[in-house]
Amino acid sequence: MTQPDTLQEVLLAEPRGFCAGVDRAIEIVERALQRFGAPIYVRHEIVHNTYVVADLKAKGAIFIEDLADVPPGATLVFSAHGVPKAVRAEAARRGFQVFDATCPLVTKVHVEVAKLAKEGYEFLMIGHKGHPEVEGTMGQLSDGIYLVEDVADVARVHPRGDKLAVVTQTTLSVDDAAEILAAVKATFPHVREPKKQDICYATQNRQDAVKLLAPAVDVVIVVGSPTSSNSNRLRELAQRLGTPAYMIDAAADLQPQWFEGRQRVGLTAGASAPDVLVQQVILRLRELGATAVRKMDGVTETVHFPLPRGLGDRSMAEAAALAAADTSAGASSRS
Known part of the structure; x- marks a missing residue:
């Protein structure tokens, strides 16, 4: 009996998607909007994901690169990627109210x-x-x-x-x-x-998951934006392991020809890609013929970073001090 040559199954990498640092950065912007009202200014994209940035823009966030574009007295958020010391000094000089979303x-x-x-x-x-x-x-x-x-x-x-x-x-x-x-x-x-x-633990975990996923499937789809470093690394890793791999920003980017003659697709997402995008991709893959979705065994991440003072219960210094302990917890869950 010949095997079918059309898409049959979606295999989900575990873990995938948001990490603790991304969760925290997005929550900082959303809480600042709730507490102080729009607009809230954010230096650089808060995280490298088109959907997330568009969603926060719709809620009243304004993304800038030059602090000269921020009006006096405004509330400013530093992105999850961190900023040079000169930027911190300039923000202090200009008197902005600053919330630091730099990943601890x-x-x-x-x-x-x-x-x-x-x-x-x-x-x-x-x-x-x-x-x-x-x-x-x-x-x-x-x-x-x-x-x-x-x-x-x-x-x-x-x-x-x-x-x-x-x-x-x-x-x-x-x-x-x-x-x-x-x-x-x-x-x-x-x-x-x-x-x-x-x-970071999340980068390591997602790459480890792709190392298990890629050999088990015929093609890998990575949900992530082109500017996302960790998402690009997932695609490159799958390709290095010999499995065709494509990175997409959204379900609409999927090309039916990618799945011709391929029964099983592996699906993962970079640390800045929200789960809503993964679910939309699964729906589209079902439309293309997938009849089953199965989650791989993998690490359960329990890392959580507290919010800065003024939006949460701890200061940035305390958040940074807790990072090592939180990461150790994440590492122990890998063992």
């Missing part, structure tokens, strides 16, 4: 950079040029921090002294970052590594 795991990297810089360290930052998180972390220092995007970049770094530390963008490919870090350690044997890897 990114804040942890900023704190490490500031601490080690006082001890005379220079830094290698593994990350993607132009990404706001990279700009925010590198902007914690005026000099002495060098961007490394790939293995070849490592040889181009010429630190001034012997004290060198490495930090990492939190949303990188775990495998790519490990390869670059190996090159860093080979070139600079005494480099100081973070006590705990900078790549």
Whole structure:
């Protein structure tokens, strides 16, 4: 008996979609809108997702890149990616009421950079040029921090002294970052590594889930916006594992020809993609012939980050201090 060659089943990666940092950032904007009324100004997209940004715009958020576009006395939110020190200083100078939605795991990297810089360290930052998180972390220092995007970049770094530390963008490919870090350690044997890897628990978990998902399906769909670093890494990972993979912003982006001759589709979502988009994609896949939806076994994430003072019960400093403990809880759920 021949097997059917049309779409039969959707296999859902677990975990997928929103992480604790994204949940917190969106809630900060929504609570600020409720408490202070529209407009609320947000520096850069709060998270890299078209649907989320459009939804918050409809509720009264205004997204800007230049603080000169924010009127005096306004309420300003920093995005989840973090900001350079110069931006914080300018916001304070202009007298804005500021709520910081920087993910506490990114804040942890900023704190490490500031601490080690006082001890005379220079830094290698593994990350993607132009990404706001990279700009925010590198902007914690005026000099002495060098961007490394790939293995070849490592040889181009010429630190001034012997004290060198490495930090990492939190949303990188775990495998790519490990390869670059190996090159860093080979070139600079005494480099100081973070006590705990900078790549966040959610990025790790979603990539681990795709490593299980991709070999079990004929094609992988990643729900995520083009600007989302962690979503792009999921698509790249599936392709590296030999499975055709496509990243989409919404269900309308699905192309029927992707599923011709393929029985099983794997579905995941980047950490900034809301579940409503995943559900819409499932409905569209059913229209294209899928008759079953099955969830893979995977990690249950329990990490939660508190809101900043004025919108929640704790200050940003307390939120950052709790990040390591919360991440450890997330890590223990992986074991």
